[in-house]
Amino acid sequence: MADERALQEALQRQLALLSEQFAQRLEGEFQALGVLADSLLEGTGDASAHPQLQPLRDRLHKIAGSAGTFGFPRLGEAARRLERQAAQWLEHFDADPAALQAFADEVRGLHTERLPARATPPEGPLVARRLAQGQSYRIFILEDDRVVGRNMELTLRNFGYDARHYDRAETFREACLGEDPDALIVDVHLGDDAEDGLALTADIQAHMHQPVPLLVITSDNRFDTWLRAVRAGATGFFGKPVNLTDLENRLERTFVQQNGDPYRVMIVDDDLALAERYALVLRSSGMRVEVQARPAQVLEAMRAFLPEVLLLDVMMPGCSGPELAQIIRFHDDLLRIPIIYLSAETDIARQMDALLKAGDDFVTKPISDNALVATVFARAQRARLLSAALSRDGLTGLLRHADIKEQVTQEVLRSARGSKPASVVMIDIDHFKRVNDTYGHGVGDNVIRSLANLLRQRLRRADQLGRYGGEEFVAVLPDCAPAQARKVLDEIRLHFSQLEFIDQGRHFHVTLSAGVAAVRATDQPGETLERADRALYAAKRAGRDRIHIAPDEDTDPPAV
Missing domain, CATH: 3.40.50.2300 (Response regulator)
Structure with a gap:
């Protein structure tokens, strides 16, 4: 809070300085306007006999648009009124000498609208809320069905979130007020619990330092329930059974909007x-x-x-x-x-x-x-x-096929201009068809989404990541030699193999394989991808669940 106050005070000082500089600039503007106003009285006839009208109108327009912003609203209003009169005469000149005299007098008198009407310092700007920094966002889930809630918690954990499930309103309230969740997922109807989910959340948000994003889940898809969710501040609404991939997509968009790169x-x-x-x-x-x-x-x-x-x-x-x-x-x-x-x-x-x-x-x-x-x-x-x-790919939020190929092209061009190493990685989920055939495509989508999120979290902001097709991904790693890329991907491989997926009480694990190729200045973009693809299939043939580097690009033995 002290840092925020200091920033606001510094901003106010800077804005005040700009207002003072504007006030000093006005002295020259008033002199120029006075000269134009005096010469305006020398002409006769139509507007063509008064060439001063156009520069007068232009100067008045600029003051009308800026004076209020710098803290002189009365000056801005007076300049706007005179600008309109000048614009009217430019279109149809019907002024007699008395009207011109009165207009010139008002122009010369603009300086009297300045200091007495000085506005109060402008209010501080609206600052977008920044979420707590950390590797994982903390998501609190209120769902009275323990099986559904536990499955949601586990899936969101696989997606990279610090998800925590609560099946009782009292413990959920205590957790929200005792810690700082980054988002809430709340069931509207809590079964035998006396409290309504939306009413409970509204009360909790009112006692929090700052409201957090709210996603609503319910089996009640009536308009009245949607309206209540909106009035409770919900940013997402999901009918049961909840599509967890869609729910996580909404969470990700919410966090990107709040904590993404500056606009x-x-x-x-x-x-x-x-x-x-x-x-x-x-x-x-x-x-x-x-x-x-x-x-x-x-x-x-x-x-x-x-x-x-x-x-x-x-x-x-x-x-x-x-x-x-x-x-x-x-x-x-x-x-x-x-x-x-x-x-x-x-x-x-x-x-x-x-x-x-x-x-x-x-x-x-x-x-x-x-x-x-x-x-x-x-x-x-x-x-x-x-x-x-x-x-972006609709399922993963990563770059699409054509866009990640373009990133490979750009990295090859950069490599031709410089001497820094770079790597391209082709990644594939092992036995993915077996996952789809055994558990269904919805569960398969969750597996793909989990790997996409893991890659996004573990790779650098400078790295580019795309879904190449199906269960295949491509990563472009600038300033990263193949040996270092293999080390990074091997850590991701190990973490991914430890994720526990669940479907109707059945628990299972999945592995990945990857191939790494160095970006060469002499490469065509397609050649780099082809070498990474050959290294990937070498990893598959060697038994899967491993990372291989394309031949002749590293002397170290492949990771197992």
Whole structure:
């Protein structure tokens, strides 16, 4: 808590400094506006005789969009009112000398709206909750059927979670309040227990330091039960008998959303001071942010940074936001990225026109820090889920066949440019057909999912992992020689062989085999995979449950 307060205090100091710098910049803006206002009175006739109107409108628009964000809401409102008048005259000039004089007087008087109306320091941004760090997430299960609860506990343990089953409401409550679970799985109807699962959970969450994700299981699939689950804060709802693979998929998505890599956000705005303020707020909420001021450089920057959300100003010199958005939409590889317009434009027709051309949302400046974080977070979260759904295997959450092959290609290209070792590993579950034939495909899916989770947990973040097909997996390990890769995979092999699976009271174990091949600069991508595949089948022929390295790539004997 002390660290969090210190971070918030540091953020407030940085935001206050940016507001002071904005206030200093306003002095120059007021002088420029005064000069334009004075020259406005010299023209006669239509708008063409008043060339000062366009630069006046542009400067007023910028102040209208930024003043409130920096703590000067009255100044922003006054500038917005004058901007609308200037825009109206640019479309249809009908001002008489008295109206021009009054307008010029208001422009020159903008400085009086500044200091007296200084806003209070902006509130701290909304910070996404971070789960407890550790190798395993702690999942508490409340299920009064001991057989069902025990089976769920064992399966989730095989999936890599620290799962704990409770069959009584009292012991479940004590565990939740005495420890810090990362998620709860609760049955709605607890049999003879006097307490309802949802009511019990709502009471427990109210007494916890911070609510945790809730998954509901029940045999009651009526709409009223769904509604009660939503009102209790459930993030998942599963009918009985529960598909444990689907349930674990939901758990994983929940944890990835909360504790995954920081969301990547790009801001494109010619007002660098305002863009940097937005960036500071978003970075303080754990996001990675890059700022671009030149539209011509945005495409190259997007491909290098790979943003998950693009915040785009509407009015920029040389290229408007909607024009840039249409250019971005020319490129299929950038279609997944949501575009949010940030502008002081309040005309609904113009907002709709911008969205229809290209764009996903329109946010009017000024915007509060919390609203900015919430808007960007929601869009980035949705974009990441969509991207994962399109590029990830549905059962395991790993890269699909084509995507992991592309990672092998990229690693071969990197190897050609450098001298660091790298390895590609082909992994296969032993006698998997026997598992499916004996226990059924649902149990087989649990075995596949368990290995996928184990590989994900034991390999490094830099490693790439994909489901190659069926029960086969491919891992790409940069900066890792074959001997080291074999050592890592052998530890995974041993751990996997110790997992206990259960189906209708029948307990069994499964093993894996793997082949390791070094990435060679002279390889074609397919050649690396072929050598790893040959090493895998050498391991199979040698008796399975072992790791082999492709011949001539390591002098050590193969692990047994």
